Amino acid sequence: MAPDRFCLDTAATAENANLNPAWIDAQLAPIRNGHRLHGRNHAKIWLDHAAFGLGRSPSIRLACLFPILRPPRQMGGAIRRADLSQAVPIAARPTYVRYRIIALIFLITSINYADRATFSIAGNAASGELGLSPVQTGFILSAFAWAYVLAQIPGGALLDRFGTKKIYAGAIAIWSIFTAIQGTVGLIMGLPVVASLFVLRFLVGAAEAPSFPGNARLVAAWFPGAERGTASAIFNSAQYFSLVAFAPLMGWLVHDFGWRSVFWVMGALGLVATAMFLRFIHSPARHPAINAAELAHIEAGGGLIHMEEAGGAAGRSPTFTWVNVRQLLANRMMLGIYLGQYCINVLTYFFVTWFPIYLVKERGLNIMEAGFAAAAPALCGFAGGLVGGFASDLILRRTGSLDLARKGPLVVGMLLATLIIACVWADAEWLVVTLMAIAFFGKGIASLGWAVMADVAPKQLAGLSGGVFNMFGNMAGIVTPIVVGYIVAATGSFDLALVFVGAHCLLTIFAFTVIVGPIRRLELA
Numbered sequence: 137m138a139p140d141r142f143c144l145d146t147a148a149t150a151e152n153a154n155l156n157p158a159w160i161d162a163q164l165a166p167i168r169n170g171h172r173l174h175g176r177n178h179a180k181i182w183l184d185h186a187a188f189g190l191g192r193s194p195s196i197r198l199a200c201l202f203p204i205l206r207p208p209r210q211m212g213g214a215i216r217r218a219d220l221s222q223a224v225p226i227a228a229r230p231t232y233v234r235y236r237i238i239a240l241i242f243l244i245t246s247i248n249y250a251d252r253a254t255f256s257i258a259g260n261a262a263s264g265e266l267g268l269s270p271v272q273t274g275f276i277l278s279a280f281a282w283a284y285v286l287a288q289i290p291g292g293a294l295l296d297r298f299g300t301k302k303i304y305a306g307a308i309a310i311w312s313i314f315t316a317i318q319g320t321v322g323l324i325m326g327l328p329v330v331a332s333l334f335v336l337r338f339l340v341g342a343a344e345a346p347s348f349p350g351n352a353r354l355v356a357a358w359f360p361g362a363e364r365g366t367a368s369a370i371f372n373s374a375q376y377f378s379l380v381a382f383a384p385l386m387g388w389l390v391h392d393f394g395w396r397s398v399f400w401v402m403g404a405l406g407l408v409a410t411a412m413f414l415r416f417i418h419s420p421a422r423h424p425a426i427n428a429a430e431l432a433h434i435e436a437g438g439g440l441i442h443m444e445e446a447g448g449a450a451g452r453s454p455t456f457t458w459v460n461v462r463q464l465l466a467n468r469m470m471l472g473i474y475l476g477q478y479c480i481n482v483l484t485y486f487f488v489t490w491f492p493i494y495l496v497k498e499r500g501l502n503i504m505e506a507g508f509a510a511a512a513p514a515l516c517g518f519a520g521g522l523v524g525g526f527a528s529d530l531i532l533r534r535t536g537s538l539d540l541a542r543k544g545p546l547v548v549g550m551l552l553a554t555l556i557i558a559c560v561w562a563d564a565e566w567l568v569v570t571l572m573a574i575a576f577f578g579k580g581i582a583s584l585g586w587a588v589m590a591d592v593a594p595k596q597l598a599g600l601s602g603g604v605f606n607m608f609g610n611m612a613g614i615v616t617p618i619v620v621g622y623i624v625a626a627t628g629s630f631d632l633a634l635v636f637v638g639a640h641c642l643l644t645i646f647a648f649t650v651i652v653g654p655i656r657r658l659e660l661a
Contacts, residue, residue: 230429233420234358238367240416241351244308244409245374248347250382251315251340251402252280253488255333257386258395260496265395266322266329274621277489279334281613283341288610289461291345292603295353299444304350305413311343312406319399348586349602353443356590356598358420360437362533365541368587369525373580375484376517383492383510419444440595460597463660464604469592470658472651476546477585477609479644483553485616486637487513487576490630498630499565509569516573520580524549528584538655542588543648545581550641552578557638560631582644585609594658601658612640 255262255277263273294303314336321332351371359367382402389397420426420434420441435441464470491513495506524545532541556575562568585605593601620633 229427230433231425231427233423233426233430234363234367234434236425237354237358237417238370240412241354241371242374242377244413245347245351245371246378246381247402247405247409248308248311248344249375249378249488250386251311251406252344253379253383253492254315254318254386254398254402255337256489256492257383258390258398260493261390261395268330270625271621272330273493274617276330276333276337277617277621278614279337280341280344281485281610281617283338284345284610285341285607285614287342287345288349288603288607289600290603292349292599292601292606295346295349295599295603296597300350300353300357301414301417301419301444303346304417305410307343307346307350308406308413309410311340312403312410314339314343315406316400316403319396319403345603345606348606349599352586352589352593352602353598354417355586356593357440357443358434359590360434360439361591362437362529364590365528365532365584365587366522366525368590369521369528369583372583372586373518373521373525375488376514376521376576376580379488379514380511380518383514384508387506387508421445440598443598460600460660461604463594464597464601464658467658469652469655470601470605472647472653473585473588473592474605474608475651476644476647477605478612479640479647480550480579480582480585481609481612482616482640483556483575483579483637485613486620486633487517489613489617490620490624490633491572494630499568501565509565512569513572513576517576517580520549520577521583522580524581524584525587527581528587538591542584542591542655543652546584546648547582547645549578549580549582550644553582553641554638556641557635559634579641588655591655592658594660596660 259268259273259277262268268276291303291307318333318336318340321327321336322329352368355364355367355371386398386402389401418424420431420439422444431441487510492506492510495501495509501509527545528541531544532538535541553575555571555578559568559571562571586602589602589605593605616637619636620630623633623636624630
């Protein structure tokens with residue numbers, strides 16, 4: 137192909153499109169010099185009039201100049217002017233790479249939550265073999281959350297400083313290794329069982345700390361504002377899907393192969409997830425499969441497509457300073473969001489820690505029956521999470537009110553979740569499972585906390601603010617298992633524990649409707 141002929145045709149087409157041919161000619165200099173663009177030797181230009189309009193950033197204009205698309209037809213070694221002038225505008229043919237990204241985040245988050253629930257499923261068999269009391273079991277179940285809470289702010293700061301891909305991938309690998317090691321507890325003589333389990337679950341919690349702030353960063357980078365409710369609901373609903381998919385599997389492993397096999401199988405799955413994350417996760421601006429139309433759509437909707445590049449620059453300027461933390465903690469809106477997330481997570485942590493044990497000890501199910509019974513509320517929670525996300529984004533598109541879009545589903549969902557208290561008076565197992573299913577459907581609808589964080593977090597502190605948010609939310613993981621353990625030990629029943637959980641649903645409504653006030657992005661002083 138003759139570069140001069142190509143540039144001449146391009147300039148003529150540019151003139152017809154009222155663009156600046158000199159500017160385009162300058163962008164084609166690497167082609168004339170024989171350089172490769174996007175790994176291809178041929179030049180590709182499909183002119184998108186809208187992408188070159190006012191309000192588009194230079195990165196979008198350049199992305200539209202060199203999209204990774206099928207090259208125009210060639211004849212006689214030269215690209216014909218007709219192929220350029222008749223090209224379909226890029227804006228009409230966007231890729232949907234962001235959907236693949238959220239699908240992978242969903243899968244990894246499912247494994248994340250399954251790893252948290254390993255001891256809940258294996259706990260009854262492990263307690264019998266290792267001689268653990270209810271109070272000891274409660275402290276072991278809470279060990280994850282102690283580390284998870286303490287590591288949230290450092291984890292968020294690491295994400296801001298070094299970028300999502302490196303920190304998140306390393307976290308998956310580390311927590312998977314410590315999960316697998318839990319299967320060896322009691323096999324080595326001389327090591328105290330309770331301390332060993334507490335330390336290993338503590339280390340799993342520390343390693344998982346960057347996961348949800350990392351998810352929030354990926355959603356903020358890959359999704360426009362009008363799609364963030366759905367995207368956040370999808371990855372957040374993985375907490376329910378993980379039990380739908382993994383609770384029966386883990387119950388079967390305990391029943392047929394012993395409780396230790398649960399930890400070994402889940403650790404191996406985590407290492408596979410690490411490889412998948414490294415292979416497929418990239419920032420929007422650098423992803424090899426995205427085209428200019430999707431990139432423009434994301435950025436026009438408020439997506440932070442250059443967040444990872446900014447994160448690299450932030451490596452020379454740490455975001456974790458007490459001044460930044462104080463600005464987050466001194467804001468009434470943020471404090472209300474933090475309290476609300478704590479209260480929602482009381483229900484979450486009851487489900488992933490004590491609920492399977494409740495079904496076995498209080499309701500008389502065996503471990504396989506408990507695994508399948510736990511899957512039903514989890515499936516409803518998963519459905520509720522999707523409904524809440526879709527409803528929130530639909531309300532936002534129809535009304536333009538961010539407050540109504542985020543708070544409306546939350547209030548409805550938490551009112552449904554209070555039905556968990558009715559299990560106190562239910563005798564039939566099917567009725568208990570039904571009430572739990574309705575409660576967790578409501579909890580799923582209300583799980584919009586991460587969408588709210590994507591709406592309000594300061595752009596410079598996406599990781600840190602997500603870390604603080606998750607730190608407060610997961611304090612429930614410390615409090616709930618221990619409080620429930622003491623209630624069960626003192627009363628011999630789960631009745632007061634269910635009331636304790638249900639009361640927090642009402643407190644969630646108070647936090648978001650009274651304390652938070654208008655939802656808006658926080659601007660740093």
